Amino acid sequence: MQIAPLDLRSQYAKIKGEIDVALRDVFDSQYFVLGPNVDKLEQELAQYLDVKYAIAVASGSDALLIALMALDIKPGDKVITTPFTFFATAGSITRLGAVPVFADIDPDTYNISPAQIERALKKHKKVKAIIPVHLYGQSADMSEIISIAQKHKIPVVEDACQSIGSVYALNGRERKAGTMTEIGTYSFYPTKNLGAWGDGGMITTDDESLAKLIKCLRVHGAENRYYHKYIGLNSRLDAIQAAVLRVKLNHLDQWNKERNAKAQIYNKLIEENDLQCVLALPTIKPGRNHIFHQYTLRTLQDVRNSLQEFLKKNGIGCEVYYPLPLHLQECFAYLGYKKGDMPVSEKAAESVLSLPMYPELTDEKQKYIVDKIREFYGNKPFCLG
């Protein structure tokens, strides 16, 4: 059996009729960059997320960069973020000449630890923003992060690139990931839960002046064409992506629900196979849900690499997100971090493994995957022994 980590062709097969009609409309209109489809996508996403403004840009990486530009992050400013994330989170900070300050993660959710943010704030002056990442599909500890940020009067940019549609109960009210602070950022990279047919991204905010500035920055800082108020960049979403995304947005909640159901099946199979003493299951904290952008296990013994190799040999596409925390990346050596500085992230990088996850994954495939994991561990009854 061959099982890819993700199967976009089976998704396309289900919505081909709708997509083909939407694309035909774009081709007939010959309107390719921004325009009516992008405007409608922005309105529909703002409504879906219950936020005042949604501004589409060219990628999630650009969304982060423009968000920080809009907050006027300058060379030498410091921005606190997690080292256990995709590169772009910290890359956006350094692109502006600012300095990432890493704060270690919570070992159960892999999200940035509020206590570590407080610690970083004690050590560093000139912190001008905090970027929590809602990793794998579950929100970070936003109540605590927001109260720390308010105490220190520091704005928060949520990196919701992996969590569009997941919810969090903030002060008793259900809020969507990416809409709880000054600015939220999203990616429509094809493998994300809401994926385009190319690159794409979005920024959300409830602040009118920030929204205006962000709209301006994505078109080279021009409020009126050829009159440049700011030094912006070219970061526009195109109509083909918008048309695809508008079709898929109607299915997003259902797909997220199905991902969650697949995760429950994995959990059940792992427990039935008596593997819960060698593998830590994903943790969902109270007051939030998980949309399983990734279903990520942690090996409790030091066997992650050999388990991954074994599964790959058996046709199972499983991946490590992420094998090297950002504070140890070669390009960030100048920041002066060393091994041991972020022990929880370093341990996670050595022990996590994400299994295939997509709404069309079948029971039969999930059973095969967990059977192979059990075979790897030698078919012994671990938890009883």
Ligand SMILES: *Cc1c(COP(=O)(O)O)cnc(C)c1O
């Ligand atoms: C995908 C991703 C990004 C970057 O998005 P792109 O659209 O690929 O530029 C940023 N942060 C996180 C956490 C991501 O998963």
